[in-house]
Amino acid sequence: xxxxxxxxxxxxxxxxxxxxxxxxxxxxxxxxxxxxxxxxxxxxxxxxxxxxxxxxxxxxxxxxxxxxxxxxxxxxxxxxxxxxxxxxxxxxxxxxxxxxxxxxxxxxxxxxxxxxxxxxxxxxxxxxxxxxxxxxxxxxxxxxxxxxxxxxxxxxxxxxxxxxxxxxxxxxxxxxxxxxxxxxxxxxxxxxxxxxxxxxxxxxxxxxxxxxxxxxxxxxxxxxxxxxxxxxxxxxxxx
Amino acid sequence: xxxxxxxxxxxxxxxxxxxxxxxxxxxxxxxxxxxxxxxxxxxxxxxxxxxxxxxxxxxxxxxxxxxxxxxxxxxxxxxxxxxxxxxxxxxxxxxxxxxxxxxxxxxxxxxxxxxxxxxxxxxxxxxxxxxxxxxxxxxxxxxxxxxxxxxxxxxxxxxxxxxxxxxxxxxxxxxxxxxxxxxxxxxxxxxxxxxxxxxxxxxxxxxxxxxxxxxxxxxxxxxxxxxxxxxxxxxxxxx
Numbered sequence: 001x002x003x004x005x006x007x008x009x010x011x012x013x014x015x016x017x018x019x020x021x022x023x024x025x026x027x028x029x030x031x032x033x034x035x036x037x038x039x040x041x042x043x044x045x046x047x048x049x050x051x052x053x054x055x056x057x058x059x060x061x062x063x064x065x066x067x068x069x070x071x072x073x074x075x076x077x078x079x080x081x082x083x084x085x086x087x088x089x090x091x092x093x094x095x096x097x098x099x100x101x102x103x104x105x106x107x108x109x110x111x112x113x114x115x116x117x118x119x120x121x122x123x124x125x126x127x128x129x130x131x132x133x134x135x136x137x138x139x140x141x142x143x144x145x146x147x148x149x150x151x152x153x154x155x156x157x158x159x160x161x162x163x164x165x166x167x168x169x170x171x172x173x174x175x176x177x178x179x180x181x182x183x184x185x186x187x188x189x190x191x192x193x194x195x196x197x198x199x200x201x202x203x204x205x206x207x208x209x210x211x212x213x214x215x216x217x218x219x220x221x222x223x224x225x226x227x228x229x230x231x232x233x234x235x236x237x238x239x
Numbered sequence: 240x241x242x243x244x245x246x247x248x249x250x251x252x253x254x255x256x257x258x259x260x261x262x263x264x265x266x267x268x269x270x271x272x273x274x275x276x277x278x279x280x281x282x283x284x285x286x287x288x289x290x291x292x293x294x295x296x297x298x299x300x301x302x303x304x305x306x307x308x309x310x311x312x313x314x315x316x317x318x319x320x321x322x323x324x325x326x327x328x329x330x331x332x333x334x335x336x337x338x339x340x341x342x343x344x345x346x347x348x349x350x351x352x353x354x355x356x357x358x359x360x361x362x363x364x365x366x367x368x369x370x371x372x373x374x375x376x377x378x379x380x381x382x383x384x385x386x387x388x389x390x391x392x393x394x395x396x397x398x399x400x401x402x403x404x405x406x407x408x409x410x411x412x413x414x415x416x417x418x419x420x421x422x423x424x425x426x427x428x429x430x431x432x433x434x435x436x437x438x439x440x441x442x443x444x445x446x447x448x449x450x451x452x453x454x455x456x457x458x459x460x461x462x463x464x465x466x467x468x469x470x471x472x473x474x475x476x477x478x
Contacts, residue, residue: 017410047418048425094422096381136381141419142335142388143375144426149384162413171256173436174401179286180380183333186287187383197412 001206005116006154007032008203010131011124012161012195012212014092022061022124025200028211030065032202033120038062039085041072043101044093044126054091082110085119092125092161095138099130100146112152121154125161128195132158137184137192139177155203156190157238163194163217178217178225185221191238192219199230208233240445244355245393246271247442249370250363251400251434251451253331261300261363264439267450269304271441272359277301278324280311282340283332283365293330321349324358331364331400334377338369339385351391360393364400367434371397376423376431378416394442395429396477402433402456417456417464424460430477431458438469447472 009032016024042054055071062069069089075081082088088111090098102108115121123131129138130151137158166176175183181192194217195201202209210216215227218237228237248271255263281293294310301308308328314320321327327350329337341347354360362370368377369390376397405415414422420431433456434440441448449455454466457476467476 013412015412017412045422045425046414048422097422097426136383138381139413141376141378141423142381143419143423145388149381162411164411164413172401172403173252173254173256174378174403175285180382183284183287183336184380184382186284187336 002155002203002208003116004206005118006203006206007118007120008115008131008154008201009120009122010128010155010159010195010201010203011122012128012163012199013197014124016198020061021057024198026061026065028200028202029062029122030067032122033067033087035086035120036066036068037086038067038069039072039081039088040069041088041090041098041102041127043073044091044095044098046091046093054093058089058091078105078107079110082107082114085114087120087122088114089122090124090127090130092127094143095126095129095135095140096142096144096146098126099135099149099151100144102130103147108152112154115152115154128159128161131155133190134158134188136188137181155208155238158184158188158190158192160192160194163196178219181219185219189221193217193238194219194225201233208238241394241442241447242355243445244357245442245445246357246359247354247370247393247440248359248361249367249394249398249434249440249442250361251367251402251438252436253363255437259300260296263437265300265304267439267441268301268361269306271361272306272326274325274359275305275307276325277306277308278311278320278327279308280327280329280337280341280366282312283330283334283337285330285332293332297328297330317344317346318349321346321353324353326359326361327353328361329363329366329369331366333382334365334368334374334379335381335383335385337365338374338388338390339383341369342386347391351393354391354393367398367400370394372429373397373427375427376420394447394477397423397427397429397431399431399433402435417458420458424458428460432456432477433458433464440472447477 042051051073196214199212281290290312438451
């Protein structure tokens with residue numbers, strides 16, 4: 001059973017086509033946080049932008065709605081900053097860089113500790129990968145070498161954010177997303193949830209709810225993938 | 240300078256659209272090998288197929304043209320098999336799995352040794368990634384955790400096989416290939432050569448030649464990428 005203290009918002013993408021950063025999911029975020037203080041973790045550095053730049057984009061998106069955002073990089077004592085956080089948001093970017101940075105700073109166990117103490121955790125993309133067992137189903141390029149692929153392990157499965165269906169017209173011979181996840185299942189047993197852009201999971205009271213307008217794709221070893229519609233996930237789906 | 244003993248065929252993809260396995264590049268392979276004995280390394284296991292299945296597909300492609308193919312997995316003493324090889328082909332699949340397997344079997348240094356002794360090395364896709372400095376620019380999913388991202392390092396740069404141009408009509412928010420390589424260059428200094436499907440590098444006498452009908456894309460830190468046409472690569476291009 002998922003720890004009943006966990007409060008998680010596991011977002012496939014921060015931005016959908018034709019909409020600003022976090023705009024499409026803003027109402028859900030405001031409803032989820034239940035605090036106006038947000039500690040942002042900018043370590044995934046999308047496109048290599050700086051921690052300050054990345055934090056500023058979150059401030060721009062959420063300050064107008066009464067949320068005070070601070071960047072974890074700006075604290076000298078980062079463990080203390082996490083222990084004092086009212087809510088945590090780990091943004092997207094490169095999952096390898098994100099996980100390596102958290103391990104190097106010794107913050108993995110600290111984040112686990114506060115989330116087990118009911119601090120809301122919001123992740124998008126790379127930050128959502130981290131809520132699963134490992135980063136073994138990230139789409140990112142391995143630009144740096146983390147000391148482990150083990151993630152925060154709040155959820156008993158793996159995530160594939162930005163899940164993308166195969167393009168029936170493609171002549172490209174690189175692997176499709178589904179082929180990659182099938183390869184993953186030759187060497188790993190956990191369920192993988194492919195979350196399309198515009199979908200997210202909300203986890204509270206040991207219940208996982210798929211939200212957004214799209215279905216999600218569920219992969220298990222040696223089984224044909226299935227599509228699930230938005231709503232509460234039966235434990236059989238992800239076990 | 241590239242070791243003058245190296246003889247390398249660095250292929251972006253084994254298969255192009257509308258053509259059989261290795262078919263489009265068969266003449267080049269036969270010309271390159273200069274032997275009829277080929278040791279095939281099936282460890283990258285595309286789509287998770289078995290070593291036997293994978294080796295059979297190489298036999299099917301090359302036996303009719305007089306090449307005897309044996310799979311490295313079938314030798315009890317794999318180091319000895321490599322030391323006795325007349326030519327080596329490392330096929331595509333999952334780069335993480337391939338590199339992890341070679342490290343675990345202790346074969347990295349053995350392969351380096353024979354290639355430094357003029358044994359021809361042919362790689363496609365994941366097998367081509369391995370000719371560069373690291374696997375940090377693979378497109379693959381990190382389905383297993385290798386003990387290092389360091390590759391065979393025959394070439395003083397990194398490869399990105401199956402290089403794919405951004406789709407101007409895409410509404411998907413996942414990173415483009417170019418964005419990913421730019422992220423790589425925030426943390427790594429080596430040149431990255433994006434090899435499109437249907438392109439390959441042939442390396443002999445310290446000379447690198449880009450072959451096939453397409454241009455290749457050259458990425459360096461803090462520089463606008465450039466396209467190079469087929470032909471001999473000036474050292475300035477990849478240094």
